[in-house]
Amino acid sequence: xxxxxxxxxxxxxxxxxxxxxxxxxxxxxxxxxxxxxxxxxxxxxxxxxxxxxxxxxxxxxxxxxxxxxxxxxxxxxxxxxxxxxxxxxxxxxxxxxxxxxxxxxxxxxxxxxxxxxxxxxxxxxxxxxxxxxxxxxxxxxxxxxxxxxxxxxxxxxxxxxxxxxxxxxxxxxxxxxxxxxxxxxxxxxxxxxxxxxxxxxxxxxxxxxxxxxxxxxxxxxxxxxxxxxxxxxxxxxxxxxxxxxxxxxxxxxxxxxxxxxxxxxxxxxxxxxxxxxxxxxxxxxxxxxxxxxxxxxxxxxxxxxxxxxxxxxxxxxxxxxxxxxxxxx
Numbered sequence: 001x002x003x004x005x006x007x008x009x010x011x012x013x014x015x016x017x018x019x020x021x022x023x024x025x026x027x028x029x030x031x032x033x034x035x036x037x038x039x040x041x042x043x044x045x046x047x048x049x050x051x052x053x054x055x056x057x058x059x060x061x062x063x064x065x066x067x068x069x070x071x072x073x074x075x076x077x078x079x080x081x082x083x084x085x086x087x088x089x090x091x092x093x094x095x096x097x098x099x100x101x102x103x104x105x106x107x108x109x110x111x112x113x114x115x116x117x118x119x120x121x122x123x124x125x126x127x128x129x130x131x132x133x134x135x136x137x138x139x140x141x142x143x144x145x146x147x148x149x150x151x152x153x154x155x156x157x158x159x160x161x162x163x164x165x166x167x168x169x170x171x172x173x174x175x176x177x178x179x180x181x182x183x184x185x186x187x188x189x190x191x192x193x194x195x196x197x198x199x200x201x202x203x204x205x206x207x208x209x210x211x212x213x214x215x216x217x218x219x220x221x222x223x224x225x226x227x228x229x230x231x232x233x234x235x236x237x238x239x240x241x242x243x244x245x246x247x248x249x250x251x252x253x254x255x256x257x258x259x260x261x262x263x264x265x266x267x268x269x270x271x272x273x274x275x276x277x278x279x280x281x282x283x284x285x286x287x288x289x290x291x292x293x294x295x296x297x298x299x300x301x302x303x304x305x306x307x308x309x310x311x312x313x314x315x316x317x318x319x320x321x322x323x324x325x326x327x328x329x
Contacts, residue, residue, distance in 0.1 A: 029064040029092075029284060032085035032112075034105055036097030036119075036229060038072045045096055045117065045273050052277035058284075071101065073229050078104035086112060092280055095141070098229075099126050099177075106139055113289040115279045116141030118272050121177045123294060132294040140289040141279055142272050143296055149252075149266045150181055150224075151189030156265050156302065157222050157250045158193050160320050164248075166196045168220035170238065172230040173201040181226055202230070205237035212245060220247065225261075227252035235259070246312040257303045258328065262314070267297035268325075301325040 035042045046068070050060060058064040067088055069081035078097075082104040085093055092113045095102045098120030105114045106128060116123065116139065123143050129135035132143070158164045169186060171178040182199055190197050198220055200211070212219070223242055225231060231238075232253070239260045242249040251257060254264040275295060283289055305328040309316050321327065 027063075029058065030088065030090045031064065031066045031280070032088065032090035032093040033066050033068045034071075034078070034082055034085060034093055034095050034097065034101050035069065036071045036073065036075070036078070036101050037232075038070050039068070041232075042068075042070065042096060045269075048270055048273040049094065049117075049276050052274040053280060056277055056281045058277075058280070071097070073233060075100045075229075079107065082108035092283055094276060094280070099123075099128070102128050102139065106137070110138060112138065113283045114139040114141070115276055115283070115289070116143070116294070117276055118142035118144040118267075118269075118297075120144075129294055132296070134291065135294050136290045138289050140292040140294055142275055143294055144267045144269070144272065145296060148185060149300075150185045153224065153250045153252070153265050154186065154189050154193060154195060156263065156320070157224070157248065158195065160263065160316055161222055161248050161314065162317075164195060164221045166198055166218070166220040167222045167224050168198045168200045169224045169226065170200045170202050170231070171226040172228040173203065175226075175228040175230065178226045178228050178231075186224070202234060202238070205234035205241075208237065208241045209244075212241075223247050223249040225249065225251045225256070243308065243311060248309075248312065248314055254301070254303050257305050257308075260305065260308055262305055262308050262312070264301075264303045266300065268299040268301045271299040272297055304328070 033046065053064065060066065067085060067090060069085060071077040071081060078101050086108045090112060092115060093105050095105050095114060095116045102116050102123070118141065122145060123129045124131055128139055129137065154167065157167065169182050171182050186197055198218070225238060235256050236259065239256050243260055248262045251261050251264050252266060254269065257264045279292060282292060302324045303326045304316070304321065304324040306316070307328060
């Protein structure tokens with residue numbers, strides 16, 4: 001009888017403990033999302049990351065919530081926005097932007113893990129991490145190394161336009177990474193292709209046609225667009241300019257190709273953004289961000305707008321079209 005009493009007592013204690021645990025609210029994970037853009041332009045990347053997190057069981061509004069902060073193109077706002085996320089005591093900060101946002105987050109906290117989405121310069125080169133294999137500190141994530149694909153973009157543009165001899169490189173003169181791409185990466189790739197690089201600073205998209213008209217016999221055969229916040233801000237105008245002048249163009253982002261540019265080559269950004277959920281999951285399960293290697297892209301894509309090729313009167317070689325991962329018809 002006594003043994004039965006003790007057995008019932010133990011069972012009652014177990015049930016009571018389970019009830020108490022069930023009544024205790026589960027911890028809601030709070031993410032910080034620091035973007036250099038605005039909610040509209042950021043929506044695609046944010047949605048890809050949200051859906052990828054859902055696959056790991058992190059469902060917005062149930063066990064996870066996200067605090068979004070948008071610099072809206074104003075780089076000087078990034079430190080303030082990063083500080084806000086730190087004051088909110090978020091569990092992880094996702095940096096959806098370039099070096100300015102990553103540095104602002106790193107300066108704001110040495111303890112909250114930071115996950116980069118990959119935009120901007122080499123994180124080792126600019127001192128964000130010690131190495132890709134062992135980043136150290138509290139920051140890790142992805143790196144697109146976008147500017148190092150410049151040579152391949154020129155090569156593909158040359159294949160699409162065999163007579164290509166002059167390429168105007170449109171860039172933001174106030175962006176040091178654009179300057180480096182123009183002066184270091186592209187000339188090395190252009191020489192063996194027999195291409196002359198023509199630097200074309202873009203301070204005001206309204207002046208594109210005026211500058212183009214003043215080129216005379218130095219008019220380019222094609223357009224190469226670097227990537228920066230300034231260049232993204234004038235994308236609609238530059239795409240329209242390429243169509244009006246009937247010049248083939250290659251971009252450092254895929255979005256302009258959907259809007260009417262000719263081609264894009266580079267990292268498959270959707271696949272890259274999905275990897276952010278892997279980092280978040282590992283960190284929430286106890287991994288040290290400084291021990292998680294910074295990953296480089298493993299999936300690349302060539303996107304071609306066939307409708308644009310027809311509009312500008314460019315017959316694309318079959319071998320170029322055959323290599324495209326996505327063709328807009």
